[in-house]
Amino acid sequence: MAWRTAVFSSCRRVRLNRHLYHRTPLGARAAVDSVELTFVVSPSGEKFQEASMFCLRMTLYFFLLATVAYAKENYFQMRxxxxxxxxxxxxxxxxxxxxxxxxxxxxxxxxxxxxxxxxxxxxxxxxxxxxxxxxxxxxxxxxxxxxxxxxxxxxxxxxxxxxxxxxxxxxxxxxxxxxxxxxxxxxxxxxxxxxxxxxxxxxxxxxxxxxxxxxxxxxxxxxxxxxxxxxxxxxxxxxxxxxxxxxxxxxxxxxxxxxxxxxxxxxxxxxxxxxxxxxxxxxxxxxxxxxxxxxxxxxxxxxxxxxxxxxxxxxxx
Amino acid sequence: MAWRTAVFSSCRRVRLNRHLYHRTPLGARAAVDSVELTFVVSPSGEKFQEASMFCLRMTLYFFLLATVAYAKENYFQMRxxxxxxxxxxxxxxxxxxxxxxxxxxxxxxxxxxxxxxxxxxxxxxxxxxxxxxxxxxxxxxxxxxxxxxxxxxxxxxxxxxxxxxxxxxxxxxxxxxxxxxxxxxxxxxxxxxxxxxxxxxxxxxxxxxxxxxxxxxxxxxxxxxxxxxxxxxxxxxxxxxxxxxxxxxxxxxxxxxxxxxxxxxxxxxxxxxxxxxxxxxxxxxxxxxxxxxxxxxxxxxxxxxxxxxxxxxxxxx
CATH class of the missing domain: 3.40.50.1820 (Alpha/Beta hydrolase fold, catalytic domain)
Structure with a gap:
């Protein structure tokens, strides 16, 4: 499916606070990652900026996911x-x-x-x-x-x-x-x-x-x-x-x-x-x-x- | 629909860098808000933390949205x-x-x-x-x-x-x-x-x-x-x-x-x-x-x- 491809292609490993976080194509795991994030943030501006970008990307991925899933659901309902x-x-x-x-x-x-x-x-x-x-x-x-x-x-x-x-x-x-x-x-x-x-x-x-x-x-x-x-x-x-x-x-x-x-x-x-x-x-x-x-x-x-x-x-x- | 109610009930205004951002139930507008966010962040730790929390919440909302929409689509496909x-x-x-x-x-x-x-x-x-x-x-x-x-x-x-x-x-x-x-x-x-x-x-x-x-x-x-x-x-x-x-x-x-x-x-x-x-x-x-x-x-x-x-x-x- 199109959205799966999109999320797969975005998989990469990101470094945050010296821990490795793996962005999986599955929302659940990714969401857990971002929850963990709130507990590891330090007052350093750079780290925060990195964390912010990570969250932003997650937001955009989920937005894409939700839009496609919603469109598909409407397609089914209509068709x-x-x-x-x-x-x-x-x-x-x-x-x-x-x-x-x-x-x-x-x-x-x-x-x-x-x-x-x-x-x-x-x-x-x-x-x-x-x-x-x-x-x-x-x-x-x-x-x-x-x-x-x-x-x-x-x-x-x-x-x-x-x-x-x-x-x-x-x-x-x-x-x-x-x-x-x-x-x-x-x-x-x-x-x-x-x-x-x-x-x-x-x-x-x-x-x-x-x-x-x-x-x-x-x-x-x-x-x-x-x-x-x-x-x-x-x-x-x-x-x-x-x-x-x-x-x-x-x-x-x-x-x-x-x-x-x-x-x-x-x-x-x-x-x-x-x-x-x-x-x-x-x-x-x-x-x-x-x-x-x-x-x-x-x-x-x-x-x-x-x-x-x-x-x-x-x-x- | 259930997820619409969930997102509606989460509507509130949040203050970030002295600008008012309105979280709408629509993903598009909310995503634009968070894009703007990356341009207004300052090196102040508190503001970053606030921004981080905002992003985290957005992520969770979209996760919820995607999960429900996906489940509904599967329901339709099965039923x-x-x-x-x-x-x-x-x-x-x-x-x-x-x-x-x-x-x-x-x-x-x-x-x-x-x-x-x-x-x-x-x-x-x-x-x-x-x-x-x-x-x-x-x-x-x-x-x-x-x-x-x-x-x-x-x-x-x-x-x-x-x-x-x-x-x-x-x-x-x-x-x-x-x-x-x-x-x-x-x-x-x-x-x-x-x-x-x-x-x-x-x-x-x-x-x-x-x-x-x-x-x-x-x-x-x-x-x-x-x-x-x-x-x-x-x-x-x-x-x-x-x-x-x-x-x-x-x-x-x-x-x-x-x-x-x-x-x-x-x-x-x-x-x-x-x-x-x-x-x-x-x-x-x-x-x-x-x-x-x-x-x-x-x-x-x-x-x-x-x-x-x-x-x-x-x-x-």
Whole structure:
């Protein structure tokens, strides 16, 4: 490395108070030398001048070192973009997730941030498979449409986006906003299937956090074919579930999508949520794809209009 | 940042030779101060001692700065794993590519490196879509099976893996080996469809570079339905193309895959290459999937046996 060469080439032995001091290329040893120096100085002007020069040189070496190391660190911070592995720890459990940073990412500007909740098939603890299906795939197909940070937490097997899974998703989001200069006024939540349920649930518990929401083939009440674990099921409102959730979402802009031939999550889930939001004066768009079965997400995330709508929303300060 | 706080908290004004010097948190200004210092020193012992102490403090501040910045840089180098955006420049043209680093990556050990060549459908200049299909998808499905660095260059539209596309792929590979501590004895080349053609072609031109090769539904002579650009077509041996390439591959271990119902690249391409290698005493395995059409790559890259075979090969030193 350049700075190493620079420091190596400056290695030489200097004489101070009849002791030999060896200037090594390593800061630690050199610093110790200069500490020793303060104890050996005598009132002789010449010696002091020599000591002074030695200190000055050390100062300049360290200045060079610090500048180069700092520049390199900034280079890394700016240049490491793409789908990055990250972790978050909740109650001593470490959860892997990924953050997508666009190729032109720098921390010099504020960025919109999307929190993406995957479906049941991408659960696990590998921390990466959740980026293969849905939003991650859409980004790889058209990265130019996604000038934003995207956070991809991963739900554990046999769990849903409730309880500790909600916690890890939100903590991953918050840490990403902080670390990568996300704009708290432009934070969005979207998910597919089980992640569509997570979208309604998490947004309903954090009013004012998200500037817009999009649920794809999700819902509020899980079908008998996809029972939730008891602790999560207990969190679903038993009385008027759609109206209860809709009320908590308030005026947050929501776009709901569903295929009308969905054989996994009934289309009535999205229809009832859209209706409840409309009844309560919510800000809702509803799109139903004719003849589309469970996978409506590829179509949704490939719609440039959808992405630009999502990113156009902004919380009032 | 921690070190900024440290330096800020040390800001104070010091008096030297009746001039006021302001220690700023910026190294440049502080260093200038200490340069001035050498011109104002007088032979008085007390003043020299004061100057000496000033220099010593500067040295320690810069040492702290350098150490923290260096530690942070190492942290970034170690922690930024996943699918990273990178670029390579050939003849003033910048090509984007991605490098996959496993979550447990550190530069403390040497890593095997796979160069992956995508097919015709993933060409472009976005630098990312080539990781969605084939090896990238397989990694996301089972990251635990890929304890290696993977380099994903991207071929421009209307080009194939010949000429400057070959150059950018190899330069991306070489830069990745160097930067991420790749093991030159364990470098592998694999590709699908157009990338299978690239695998044979590039390996034939760089004997002794790759420890093993795998071509999936590729070949040597392009079919009339997929004509190569003239400059690339001119590079295909006209006399005994399979034997010519096979001879150049020598004893490099090769595994060839093809679906026998492939309707894009004829299965005879792979059959003829396997036969030519066998005839010349090459180290070849050939697997034909019955009833499989063009996409045999999902099946190949999902075979744990294939990945462990690939990574088990090593060049003699």
């Amino acid at each position: 490491q973009t793409g789908f990055l592995n990250r972790t978050v720890t909740i109650n001593q459990t470490t959860y892997r997730y990924q953050v997508y940073l666009p190729a032109n990412f720098t921390t010099k500007q504020k960025w919109p941030v999307i929190l993406f909740l995957h479906g049941a098939g991408e659960r696990g603890d590998d921390g990466i498979f959740q980026t293969q299906v849905g939003l991650g795939a859409a980004i790889r197909q058209h990265p130019e449409r996604f000038p934003c940070i995207v956070v991809f937490p991963q739900c554990r097997r046999n769990r849903v986006w409730y309880g500790e899974m909600e916690q890890q998703a939100l903590q991953a989001l918050d840490e990403s906003i902080k670390k990568f200069n996300g704009d708290p006024q432009r934070v969005y939540l979207t998910g597919l299937s089980m992640g569509g349920y997570g979208t309604f649930y998490i947004a309903s518990r954090h009013p004012g956090k998200f500037a817009a929401l999009a649920s794809i083939c999700g819902g509020v009440v899980p079908p008998p074919t996809f029972p939730f674990p008891p602790d999560a099921a207990a969190k679903i409102p038993t009385e008027q579930p759609y109206a209860t959730i809709a009320q908590r979402l308030g005026k947050t802009p929501v776009w709901i999508f569903h295929g009308d031939a969905d054989d996994v999550i009934p289309v009535t889930e999205s229809r009832q949520m859209a209706e409840a939001l409309r009844t309560l004066g919510g800000n809702v768009k509803y799109t139903e794809y004719a003849g589309v079965t469970h996978n409506s997400w590829d179509r949704v995330y490939a719609e440039p209009e959808f992405i630009s709508w999502l990113l156009s929303n902004r919380l009032a300060k | 930024q794993t996943g699918f990273l955006n990178r670029t390579v420049t050939i003849n003033q043209t910048t090509y984007r590519y991605q490098v996959y680093l496993p979550a447990n990556f550190t530069t403390k050990q040497k890593w095997p490196v796979i160069l992956f060549l995508h097919g015709a459908g993933e060409r472009g200049d976005d630098g990312i879509f080539q990781t969605q299909v084939g090896l990238g998808a397989a990694i996301r499905q089972h990251p635990e099976r890929f304890p290696c660095i993977v380099v994903f260059p991207q071929c421009r539209r209307n080009r194939v893996w010949y000429g400057e596309m070959e150059q950018q792929a190899l330069q991306a590979l070489d830069e990745s080996i160097k930067k991420f501590n790749g093991d030159p004895q364990r470098v592998y080349l694999t590709g699908l469809s157009m990338g299978g053609y690239g695998t044979f072609y590039i390996a034939s031109r760089h004997p002794g570079k790759f420890a093993a090769l795998a071509s999936i539904c590729g070949g040597v002579v392009p079919p009339p339905t997929f004509p190569f650009p003239p400059d690339a077509a001119a590079k295909i041996p006209t006399e005994q193309p399979y034997a010519t390439i096979a001879q150049r591959l020598g004893k490099t271990p090769v595994w060839i895959f093809h679906g026998d119902a492939d309707d894009v690249i004829p299965v005879t391409e792979s059959r003829q290459m396997a036969e030519a290698l066998r005839t010349l005493g090459g180290n070849v395995k050939y697997t034909e999937y019955a009833g499989v059409t063009h996409n045999s790559w999902d099946r190949v890259y999902a075979e744990p046996e294939f990945i462990s075979w690939l990574l088990s090969n090593r060049l003699a030193k």
